[in-house]
Amino acid sequence: MTFTTHITDVPDDQVAITCDNVTISYGSFEAVKSVFLEVPRGKVTAFIGPSGCGKSTVLRCFNRMNDLIPSFSLKGRIIYEGQDLYEPKVDPVEVRRRIGMVFQRPNPFPKSIYENIAFGARINGYSGDMDELVERSLRRAAVWDECKDKLQESGYSLSGGQQQRLCIARTIATQPDVILMDEPCSALDPISTLKVEETMHELKKEFTIVIVTHNMQQAVRVSDMTAFYNAVAVEGGSGKVGYLVEFDETANIFNNPKQQSTQEYVSGRFG
Template sequence: MGTSAPEPNNDDICLSLDGVTISYGNFEAVRDVYMDIPRGKVTAFIGPSGCGKSTVLRAINRMNDLIPGCHLKGRVVFDGHDIYDRRVDPVEVRRRIGMVFQKPNPFPKTIYENIAFGARINGYRGNMDDLVERALRKAAVWDECKDKLKESGLALSGGQQQRLCIARAIATEPEVILMDEPCSALDPISTLKIEETMHELKRSYTIVIVTHNMQQAVRVADMTAFFNAEAVEGGSGKVGYLVEFEETERIFNAPNQQATQDYVSGRFG
C-alpha cells in the first residue's frame, strides 16, 4: 500500500490529514491517510465504491460525528488546529468548512431564505440583500433566481437547486467547500455549469470534491487523490486507503503506482 504526496510550502496548505483512520464501530472504513490539501485549489477524491472517499471527505468538517459509532484516530489540521480537539466547536468547523451533498437539498423555504437562514443563525449583521445576491452570483445562479427570490427553492430545476445549495454554503462565509458527488444526480448541461462554477469559486475558496466521474476530475481538479480498498484478513469486508496523491495531470498520465494506472485506464472500478 504505497502512499505518495507532493510537499507544498506550509503557507500553501489548507488542510492536513495526519494518519487519519476512520472506523464505524469495530469496522475500519479507511486507514492511515496522510495528505496535505493545498489552499485555493480543487482537490478531487477518486476511486472505486467502498474505498472511503466520502468517509474521508465528511471527516474534514466533522460530519461523521453525526453517525453513531463513528470515530477517528489521527489528526485533521485546519488553520493550525486539530479540528478533533475536544475544545473545538464542530458547529464552527462546519461554518468554516461548508458542505454540498450528492442530491440537491434546498430548505423548504424561499430562495432568499435558503441563503439568509444560515447566515442569520450564524450572527451575520451586514446587509442581507447584498449577501444573498453575492452568494447567488458566486454560485452562478443569480440571473436565474433574481426575479423569483420569494418563490420556493424547491421550484427550481435540479441543476439550479444544486447551485442554490452551493450559494447557501457560500453565504456562511466559509474558507473551504466540500462537495460529495455534486453532479451525480444532474444532467450533462447542469453538470457543466457546476464545473464552471467550481473554476470560479477556487479563486476565493479551497474546494474538495468526491467524484466517480474521472473525466470530471480531469476537467476541474488541480490535485487528485486515488483511494482503493483491500480485503481485510479474515474476510470481514474491505478497508480503504490512499494509494496516491499528486497533481491531476500526473495521476492520469504518469502515476507512480500501478494500481492508479489500472484504475484510470479502466481496468477495474
C-alpha cells in the same frame, strides 16, 4: 498489512487541511487506514476511487459530519489552520461554518430562494446588508440570473441543476474557507453538470474546494490535484479497508501515475 502513500509536498503556508496518519473506524471495523494528505489552499482537489474505498468517509471527516454516526471514531489528526479539528475543545458547529458541505443530491430548505441564502447567514450572526449578501452569493454560484426575479418563490421551484447551485450559494453565504462537495453532479444532467463545473472554476479563486467524484472526466476537467483511493479485502472476508494510494497533480495522476493500481483505475481496467 502495510499501506504506502505517495504525497506531493505542499509548502506549509499553502496547506488548507492536513491528514496526519488518519484511521477512521465504525465500531471495531477500520474503514480507512493511515491516510497522510495535504490539501492545498485555493485549489480544487478531487478524491477518486472505486466504491467503498473511503473517499467520502475522509471528506466528511473534514467538517466532522461523521460525528453524527454513533459508532464513528478517528485516530490521528486532521489539522486546519494549525488546529486539530478533533480536539475536545473544538466546536463542530464552528468547524462546519468554516468548512462548508454540498451534498450529492440538491437539498434546498423548504423556504424561499431568498431565505435559503439568508437563513444560515442569519443564524451565524451576519449583520450586514442581507439583500446584498443574497445577491452576491447567488452571483458567485452562477445562479443569480435564473433566480433574481423570483427570490420569494420556493427553492423547490428551481430545476435540479439550479437547486444544486442554490445549495452552493447557501454554503458560500456563511463565508466558509473550504467547500466540500460529495459527488455534487451525480444526480444532474450533462448541461447542469457543466454549469456546476464552471462554478467550481470561479469559486476556487476565493475558496479551497475538495470534491469526491466517480467521473474521471470531471476530475480531469475541474481539479488541480487528485487523490486516488483504493480498498483491499480484510482477512476473514469481513469487508474492505480503504487507503490512499497516490496523491499528485491531476495531470500526473492521469498521464504519469507512480502506482500501477492508479494506472489501472484511471484507464478503466477496474472500478
